[in-house]
Amino acid sequence: xxxxHIEESIFKALMIGSSGLVVGSLGLILLTVIAKGAPxxxxxxxxxxxxxxxxxxxxxxxxxxxxxxxxxxxxxTALALLLSLPITLYLGSYVRRxxxxxxxxxxxxxxxxxxxxxxxxxxxxxxxAALSIRASLLGGILVLALLELPIMTRAMDxxxxxxxxxxxQAALALGAxxxxxxxxxxxxxxxxxxxxxxxxxxxxxxxxxxxxLFTAGYTDRIPTSLFQPAASLPLxxxxxxxxxxPEVQQRGYAAALILTVLILLVSLGSRxxxxxxxxxxxx
Amino acid sequence: MNDAHIQVRNxxxxxxxxxxxxxxxxxIPREQIVVIVGPSGCGKTTLxxxxxxFLELVDGAHVSGQVLLDGVNIYDPAVDVTEIRxxxxxxxxxxxxxxxxxxxxxxxxxxxxxxxxxxxxxxVVQHYLEVxxxxxxVKDRLHTPATRLSVGQQQRxxxxxxxxxxxxxxxxxxxxxxxxxxxARHIEQRLLxxxxxxxxxxxxxxxxxxxxLADYVIFMYLGELVECGPAHEVFEHPKxxxxxxxxxxxx
Amino acid sequence: xxxxxxxxxxWPTWFQIHLLRLSRQTKDRWxxxxxxxxxxxxxxxxxxxxxALLMRxxxxxxxxxLWDLLTGQTWRPLRGEFGxxxxxxGTIWVTxxxxxxxxxxxxxxxxxxxxxxxxxxRTIVKPLLDLLAGIPSVVxxxxxxxxxxxxxxxxxxxxxxxxxxxxxxxxxxxxTGFGILAGGIVLxxxxxxxxxxxxxxxMRSVPDGLREASLAVGATRWQTIKYAVLPQTLPGIIxxxxxxxxxxxxxxxxxxxxxGNVSRVPSSIFDxxxxxxxxxxxxxxxxxxxPLYDSALLGAALMLxxxxxxxxGISTLILHRVTGREIA
Numbered sequence: 009x010x011x012x013h014i015e016e017s018i019f020k021a022l023m024i025g026s027s028g029l030v031v032g033s034l035g036l037i038l039l040t041v042i043a044k045g046a047p048x049x050x051x052x053x054x055x056x057x058x059x060x061x062x063x064x065x066x067x068x069x070x071x072x073x074x075x076x077x078x079x080x081x082x083x084x085t086a087l088a089l090l091l092s093l094p095i096t097l098y099l100g101s102y103v104r105r106x107x108x109x110x111x112x113x114x115x116x117x118x119x120x121x122x123x124x125x126x127x128x129x130x131x132x133x134x135x136x137a138a139l140s141i142r143a144s145l146l147g148g149i150l151v152l153a154l155l156e157l158p159i160m161t162r163a164m165d166x167x168x169x170x171x172x173x174x175x176x177q178a179a180l181a182l183g184a185x186x187x188x189x190x191x192x193x194x195x196x197x198x199x200x201x202x203x204x205x206x207x208x209x210x211x212x213x214x215x216x217x218x219x220x221l222f223t224a225g226y227t228d229r230i231p232t233s234l235f236q237p238a239a240s241l242p243l244x245x246x247x248x249x250x251x252x253x254p255e256v257q258q259r260g261y262a263a264a265l266i267l268t269v270l271i272l273l274v275s276l277g278s279r280x281x282x283x284x285x286x287x288x289x290x291x
Numbered sequence: 292m293n294d295a296h297i298q299v300r301n302x303x304x305x306x307x308x309x310x311x312x313x314x315x316x317x318x319i320p321r322e323q324i325v326v327i328v329g330p331s332g333c334g335k336t337t338l339x340x341x342x343x344x345f346l347e348l349v350d351g352a353h354v355s356g357q358v359l360l361d362g363v364n365i366y367d368p369a370v371d372v373t374e375i376r377x378x379x380x381x382x383x384x385x386x387x388x389x390x391x392x393x394x395x396x397x398x399x400x401x402x403x404x405x406x407x408x409x410x411x412x413x414x415v416v417q418h419y420l421e422v423x424x425x426x427x428x429v430k431d432r433l434h435t436p437a438t439r440l441s442v443g444q445q446q447r448x449x450x451x452x453x454x455x456x457x458x459x460x461x462x463x464x465x466x467x468x469x470x471x472x473x474x475a476r477h478i479e480q481r482l483l484x485x486x487x488x489x490x491x492x493x494x495x496x497x498x499x500x501x502x503x504l505a506d507y508v509i510f511m512y513l514g515e516l517v518e519c520g521p522a523h524e525v526f527e528h529p530k531x532x533x534x535x536x537x538x539x540x541x542x
Numbered sequence: 543x544x545x546x547x548x549x550x551x552x553w554p555t556w557f558q559i560h561l562l563r564l565s566r567q568t569k570d571r572w573x574x575x576x577x578x579x580x581x582x583x584x585x586x587x588x589x590x591x592x593x594a595l596l597m598r599x600x601x602x603x604x605x606x607x608l609w610d611l612l613t614g615q616t617w618r619p620l621r622g623e624f625g626x627x628x629x630x631x632g633t634i635w636v637t638x639x640x641x642x643x644x645x646x647x648x649x650x651x652x653x654x655x656x657x658x659x660x661x662x663x664r665t666i667v668k669p670l671l672d673l674l675a676g677i678p679s680v681v682x683x684x685x686x687x688x689x690x691x692x693x694x695x696x697x698x699x700x701x702x703x704x705x706x707x708x709x710x711x712x713x714x715x716x717x718t719g720f721g722i723l724a725g726g727i728v729l730x731x732x733x734x735x736x737x738x739x740x741x742x743x744x745m746r747s748v749p750d751g752l753r754e755a756s757l758a759v760g761a762t763r764w765q766t767i768k769y770a771v772l773p774q775t776l777p778g779i780i781x782x783x784x785x786x787x788x789x790x791x792x793x794x795x796x797x798x799x800x801x802g803n804v805s806r807v808p809s810s811i812f813d814x815x816x817x818x819x820x821x822x823x824x825x826x827x828x829x830x831x832x833p834l835y836d837s838a839l840l841g842a843a844l845m846l847x848x849x850x851x852x853x854x855g856i857s858t859l860i861l862h863r864v865t866g867r868e869i870a
Contacts, residue, residue, distance in 0.1 A: 011405065012405065016765075019650075019764055020764070022650050023650040023651065023653060024654060025650075026647035026648070026650035026654070027650075027654050027655070027667065029651075030647060030648070030651050030674075030731075030734050030735075033674070033731045033734070036689065037674075037677060037685045040689050041681060041684060044688055094576065094577040094580040095580050095583065097577060098574075098577035113581045113585065115855065115858060116587070118855075119588055119850075119855055119858075120584055120588060121854075122785065122788050122789065122850050123591070123792070123851075124791075124846055124847075125794065126822055126823060126843065126846070127843050130826075131591045131843070134594050134597075134598045134840065135594065154587065157587075185566060185570035186573075187569055187573045187574070208676075211676050215676075215678025215679065215681070216679070217678070217794070217795045218679070218795055218819070218823055222826055242678055242679070245680045245681075246680055246799075249687070249799070260684075261684065267678060268677065268678075271678065272673070275672070275676055279669075345758070348750075348754065348757070350660070375760075376757065376760040380758060380759065381754075381758040383751060383754060383755065387749070387752045387754070387755040389769065389770050390752075390773045390774055391769075391773075399769070400761075403756075403759070403761045403765045403769070404760060452755075453759060456759050456760060
């Protein structure tokens with residue numbers, strides 16, 4: 009009779025150990041990035057673009073990559089938002105219960121969600137080659153939009169589905185059209201969740217390297233037009249770590265730290281924002 | 292009450308600071324059907340679940356006081372809760388057959404307590420299925436999945452499953468309310484037969500069912516014990532005004 | 543909106559306003575049609591991607607029989623030899639190691655979170671898992687290079703060599719630490735949040751009544767999990783593991799940085815390998831300069847896409863059925 013209690017204790021210990029392992033890995037990663045990156049951090053990293061000889065250890069910073077990433081992810085997120093909002097709203101508000109189309113759309117979105125970012129990059133590359141677009145900010149934005157679309161749509165879809173249907177029904181009972189209900193009621197109620205979804209996609213976009221590898225190019229300058237190549241933080245990290253010079257590698261670690269902090273800020277920011285925007289939401 | 296099976300002393304239960312049971316003191320008599328009645332939200336189910344320590348399953352539930360089973364406080368830290376639950380069984384409102392065969396469902400309780408004995412197991416399973424009134428309907432398909440039974444059959448299966456560990460007390464949380472009238476009648480008849488060997492405590496919001504089944508009545512209102520006593524006394528000569536109002540259908 | 547109710551005297555304004563008011567229903571209908579049109583986008587995208595990559599990979603599929611491409615072991619683009627086998631094996635080995643390392647702890651963690659943890663613990667751990675999931679691939683790569691590769695090189699490899707070195711699977715030929723094990727460890731941590739999240743959801747979808755039914759006869763919590771909850775969740779957990787592997791095999795940057803990038807069919811977890819994703823990422827720069835190279839690399843991308851579509855499609859369908867709703 010005691011045996012089953014012993015068995016439970018053993019498994020409980022294993023379970024707690026596993027959870028600790030997973031959470032501990034997170035801590036380890038953050039610690040490593042901070043420890044390696046902090047020493048090389050200085051103001052120049054943020055304010056200067058690479059000068060001549062930067063990759064040999066001379067002066068400069070990674071402003072090109074910081075701004076490039078913000079442009080790329082910003083543009084990509086905006087474009088993805090434009091595409092995913094109608095899709096989500098349709099799936100959430102317009103579709104009838106027994107629709108056969110909606111599950112197909114959702115399945116396609118789930119498939120898109122899992123496609124490796126390098127495949128998006130390769131695909132983007134083939135399209136760009138066919139259209140004779142060179143590696144540029146535009147190319148990167150388009151590919152990131154594709155990458156972010158399923159992430160954003162799926163996150164938004166979950167939020168909208170969790171909304172109580174009585175709310176919609178109340179609005180419709182008052183005589184509002186579906187469009188009006190959707191635009192005024194649904195979005196306001198789900199606004200915190202929607203912003204989280206947008207920021208989630210943004211975070212993914214800013215951190216992705218494989219897709220922009222082919223399509224955004226890399227440059228030491230800050231792009232001033234959509235058709236110029238754009239540097240990105242993840243690639244900056246990758247390239248700098250790939251050089252044989254320790255000083256440059258150090259900068260690579262610093263860039264990784266900057267990137268991580270940026271993602272953390274986006275994550276925390278989305279929580280704060282969703283708390284603030286949730287004032288009008290009915291719980 | 293002498294020789295009460297369960298004694299409740301100063302029981303207070305709160306869910307996240309909201310009081311659900313206030314200072315309950317009562318005795319549950321042996322081998323009778325005890326029915327707890329009252330309007331919704333009065334704490335009937337909370338009281339019931341305090342008898343098999345199911346309140347611990349709720350986040351934020353705070354229990355103070357004593358519940359004595361044959362004189363021993365079941366909330367004593369030294370007590371093994373799984374032993375308590377073996378002695379105090381629960382028949383829930385909705386039947387939940389376990390994801391296994393009918394045979395394994397009934398045998399489940401014995402197996403998890405470490406009672407093996409294969410030979411007796413067949414006899415035990417048959418016996419309790421008979422007691423629950425299900426044997427004739429399932430004797431040819433004992434090893435098929437239990438989920439294929441109808442709702443009424445599933446509830447009888449749950450009854451057999453609960454009885455197989457040989458509890459002393461059987462709790463019932465509105466055990467017939469999710470069933471069609473015929474199956475409900477079945478369950479009620481089984482309970483009337485079982486009271487010879489078990490102490491049965493039921494919760495119901497159907498006054499008529501209470502009148503059909505009860506030997507002893509406990510009337511609750513807003514978390515407090517209003518009145519308790521033998522059924523004919525409480526139903527026909529209630530002492531409290533609140534009880535009279537409830538029986539008259541005021542709420 | 544109030545102005546729509548009044549009737550101004552000037553004719554053009556009255557007309558415009560009347561039009562605006564009439565078209566409330568029309569607006570709704572047009573919006574509905576536009577939204578519906580947009581919903582064709584996901585499906586079209588999947589199809590277009592498959593077709594586009596197929597078209598670009600076509601030259602190499604024409605030039606050599608598929609079987610030779612998949613089983614060929616030599617990769618010398620300059621000589622026109624494109625054997626994908628080492629890369630396919632590299633992908634499989636790294637993914638398999640990652641899953642073997644990740645699944646047991648993740649299942650245990652998820653069970654703990656779903657069945658035992660207090661609400662406070664859950665509210666702390668879930669955001670942490672989200673954070674872990676949000677860390678970019680390159681940062682995992684940095685961590686891998688800085689922390690994992692040296693650990694493999696200085697600790698794991700020598701230890702395994704001493705104790706289990708006689709088994710080819712654990713043989714250490716490669717003293718650098720860059721290899722499948724390092725890649726597997728990094729990938730395992732990367733997919734952990736997904737597997738935990740999916741397993742958690744699947745377990746939470748089992749109704750509490752079932753747990754109570756088991757507890758009511760005196761089962762311990764662990765017995766309840768083992769006999770009442772887990773059997774229900776098995777298909778869902780498998781689907782989650784399949785989804786996790788599909789994520790693992792598609793990972794590029796993190797793996798690239800720690801796996802060694804040597805195109806050799808691996809025979810031990812300490813060997814370096816060259817997964818398909820790394821192949822594409824490392825060589826995209828030269829792909830237009832050598833004939834058939836671009837077809838080959840895009841063919842690799844097509845392979846990845848195909849694998850992912852199949853894995854994801856099947857596991858998502860299973861998950862929908864298990865939890866009764868859309869998940870993960």
